[in-house]
Amino acid sequence: DTAVSQTPKYLVTQMGNDKSIKCEQNLGHDTMYWYKQDSKKFLKIMFSYNNKELIINETVPNRFSPKSPDKAHLNLHINSLELGDSAVYFCASSQIRGRTEAFFGQGTRLTVV
Amino acid sequence: GENVEQHPSTLSVQEGDSAVIKCTYSDSASNYFPWYKQELGKGPQLIIDIRSNVGEKKDQRIAVTLNKTAKHFSLHITETQPEDSAVYFCAASSDGGSQGNLIFGKGTKLSVKP
Numbered sequence A: 001d002t003a004v005s006q007t008p009k010y011l012v013t014q015m016g017n018d019k020s021i022k023c024e025q026n027l028g029h030d031t032m033y034w035y036k037q038d039s040k041k042f043l044k045i046m047f048s049y050n051n052k053e054l055i056i057n058e059t060v061p062n063r064f065s066p067k068s069p070d071k072a073h074l075n076l077h078i079n080s081l082e083l084g085d086s087a088v089y090f091c092a093s094s095q096i097r098g099r100t101e102a103f104f105g106q107g108t109r110l111t112v113v
Numbered sequence B: 001g002e003n004v005e006q007h008p009s010t011l012s013v014q015e016g017d018s019a020v021i022k023c024t025y026s027d028s029a030s031n032y033f034p035w036y037k038q039e040l041g042k043g044p045q046l047i048i049d050i051r052s053n054v055g056e057k058k059d060q061r062i063a064v065t066l067n068k069t070a071k072h073f074s075l076h077i078t079e080t081q082p083e084d085s086a087v088y089f090c091a092a093s094s095d096g097g098s099q100g101n102l103i104f105g106k107g108t109k110l111s112v113k114p
Helices: none
Strands: A004-007 A010-013 A019-025 A031-037 A043-049 A054-056 A064-067 A075-078 A087-094 A108-112 B004-007 B010-014 B019-025 B032-038 B045-051 B056-059 B062-067 B072-077 B086-092 B108-113
Touching (some): A004 A087, A043 A064, B010 B019, B019 B086, B019 B108, B045 B062
Parallel strands (some): A010 A108, B010 B108
Antiparallel strands (some): A004 A019, A019 A075, A031 A043, A031 A087, A087 A108, B004 B019, B019 B072, B032 B045, B032 B086, B056 B062
16 A cells, blocks of 8 residues: 555646645654655755644745645645746655654656646 | 755765765754655655664664764765665754754765666
């Protein structure tokens, strides 16, 4: 069983579109995250969320928004996509924010054309 | 907020040699320091971690050292093998709250030549 799964694996879309990436974890973890990995492989935290608190990296544009229907899911919605949004997006989860191992999904490669 | 610097950005070694990757962090409140390995087309995967109450930790061919005074930590891989070739990331975080997110270094691409 895949611990953290995200779909789709690849996403190609035009500028200006709105898209979503789904993430699910079956580890029973309390905290989920979204990371962005750019072309230089730099991993940057975008959001972390548990059932009590959403922490947003202040550099993330408000076109990006996380939505959590329940503890096992944290989806990423992106409005008005721009060329600079092209990257690989990773979902991750951990039992306790920042204190225990984070398990990563396989990534979603987003290409905006 | 926390800032993590990682060096070198690329590292090439011969099979059987040792590899060392170094990181420094800025936030003295950080107390958890994991290392991740990312293979091509996959998500990062934890290989070893260390907490601030420990100076060194070893797991087979992999070891991590931590110097809290100097705010730096290092990954040591001995007897490298071609399958060790990947991108390695260090990270740092502190307990909970707004500082509780893992902040990553920029990665080191390790190439092990047979």
